[in-house]
């Protein structure tokens with residue numbers, strides 16, 4: 001069934017579910033009772049195996065205590081390496097370009113230590129206006145930190161990409177022309193690849209090439225892109241990327257995060273870096289010597305020995321991504337989100353507009369619906385009707401069919417509930 005051939009009526013949703021090659025993955029997740037869960041952009045559902053995997057580590061801790069570092073079923077000392085192949089596959093990277101560690105904002109800072117190297121002439125950071133707040137705080141604090149030391153004006157260091165007057169999303173040509181115009185003063189381009197608020201996906205390739213032509217470092221915050229879009233980070237050539245694993249990747253609240261450093265940088269001994277013992281050569285780590293010797297992979301950015309329970313949860317989720325494959329997931333996602341858009345466009349009301357771009361290549365799973373109503377109150381009504389989505393100030397409801405566990409029937413039921421909420425308003429018109 002191709003896009004553009006959607007039909008109204010629940011029978012169509014059931015037909016699509018019956019034909020869905022990924023339908024079995026729904027059964028691999030634990031759903032809250034009696035809800036239509038469309039909030040995977042915020043917190044993914046719990047994979048069924050997470051409990052077992054964490055229980056195994058608890059058991060091994062009990063049985064082996066310190067010897068678990070080598071004797072556990074999945075020995076703890078190299079445990080993070082279990083995540084490396086699947087993480088690399090997920091984002092189209094080489095295994096030595098990825099590492100799972102810390103949390104997202106921490107990793108953004110650690111990577112900026114290496115990749116934001118401002119000078120008095122080239123010191124600016126290009127981000128989206130209205131970027132996720134933590135990204136704004138992180139880049140501002142980095143600019144202040146360096147500005148104080150190097151004598152540039154940090155207040156002028158953050159350059160923001162804004163949609164044109166009256167528009168909700170950025171135009172690709174405006175992003176590229178800004179990079180061309182301001183490039184010589186930009187040290188770092190740090191963009192999302194799916195905007196958390198509008199759902200707009202950017203052309204990462206064009207941005208990376210334009211940035212590199214101007215001599216800028218290019219990094220991506222993939223919080224809303226990893227596990228959502230098909231990515232090819234290595235071929236793309238971006239310098240670095242970081243993402244969290246609790247949204248589309250379903251590793252649980254506050255889950256351990258992952259990041260990418262392009263291979264041309266991983267062995268660079270001259271790159272400034274904040275270091276810790278888990279980034280040190282594994283062969284000599286336990287000689288406990290005083291001089292740091294970097295692992296020649298992205299692991300050299302690791303500081304501490306990692307939290308095993310978190311890695312266990314992530315492992316359960318990554319097995320599902322491996323089994324489903326990002327390419328099949330993306331295929332389903334385009335159909336599923338297109339179906340949501342189709343049903344909303346059939347709605348009885350003009351009281352809402354979808355601000356997410358219509359072209360599937362410019363978006364991931366989620367649609368941002370701008371409502372001409374009290375969005376917060378609407379979300380409460382949706383919740384009463386069993387729908388879990390989310391609301392962002394001032395009037396945006398984000399609805400996310402996640403292809404790993406959502407069905408066409410979920411989308412159908414949501415659309416019915418949502419459009420019905422507007423009916424009384426219509427009848428008053």
Ligand SMILES: *Cc1c(COP(=O)(O)O)cnc(C)c1O
Nearest residue numbers: 103104105132134196221223244
């Ligand atoms: C969700 C999200 C974050 C969250 O940061 P944490 O450090 O994981 O709390 C950061 N940036 C973006 C763009 C996000 O969407």
